[in-house]
Amino acid sequence: MKKRTAKDFVALYAPEDEEKLVLIQSGTSADKTFLDTFWTAHTHALAMADAQTGQVVSDRCYLSWPLTDQERESGTYTNRFAKGQVYRIKARGWKGDALSEPQWYVTGVLEENVPCPALEAIWAEYTKPILLKDEVLGTLTLDRELSMFDGACQWMGSEVRISLDVDMEKKTSWTRAVNVMKKLLADQETWDKALRAMAAQKLTVRANEWLADNDQTNRDPEKDPITEEEFARRIFLTDFSVSPGGRFTAWFEDDDLFWGHVITVDGTLKKGAVDADIQG
Secondary structure, rough: OOOOOOOHHOEEEEEOEEEEEEOOOOEEEEEEOOOOOEEEEEEEEEEEEEEEOEEEOOOOOOEEEEOOOHHHOHHHHOOOOOOOOOEEEEEEEEEOOOOOOOOOEEEEEEOOOOOOHHHHHHHHHHHHOOOOEEEEOEEEEEEEEOEEEEEEEEEOOOEEEEEEEEOOHHHHHHHHHHHHHHHHOOOHHHHHOOOOOOOHHHHHHHHHHHHHHHOOOOOOOOOOOOOHHHHHHOEEEEEEEEEEOOOOEEEEEEEEEOOEEEEEEEEEEEOEEEEEEEEE
């Protein structure tokens, strides 16, 4: 198979440059394209405007450009755009079939911090906090970039952080995630025991293996092993996250059972706690 190059990337776009104003929504990252044969950088514009009139011509769109090895290794491409800023760019539009969002190949940045009332108004609206108020969970704040509501609640006498992963455009997903968290809270004593039991069942053997490798402790895992009861008692729950589909993850501090790693327990309301692992 012929190896693709940056020229193949450029060929996907119109041959002529257009001037546009773009409002940058997110940071810049890089990955390989064309079956992992060369690197491109990419970011998202929250909106695009006509460079002459300042009128908005597009909602969210995808901006990308090919990278040389030197650019990728130096990391300078990450500084090309800043979130929330308006730029005047030269770009070429995607010339293939319509995609889920417009794609543009950025060939140059002509000016930064460009005044554009229409785009500035979009940013002001976009950055307004969206609050979700619930009588049980309290006030949750939406992180737009992550599509996640963040907040805190009481769990077994201690405060835990909660993160509800949602589809921003579908409020039914907001309700589903909220209801999952509320049902966990309503029966928290039972769930707390079940989550700890799953972590202990899956990870106590590994904890004793780590204990055997720990030169900083005098405890002998052969004579005085960590039991499942001790494991379950020592870990400390700090966070809950809930996915749009209703799956949840409980996050525990490990009390140095795994030298400071995080313990996660996954589950669903229907199946209960289903798995546990260490992270980080």
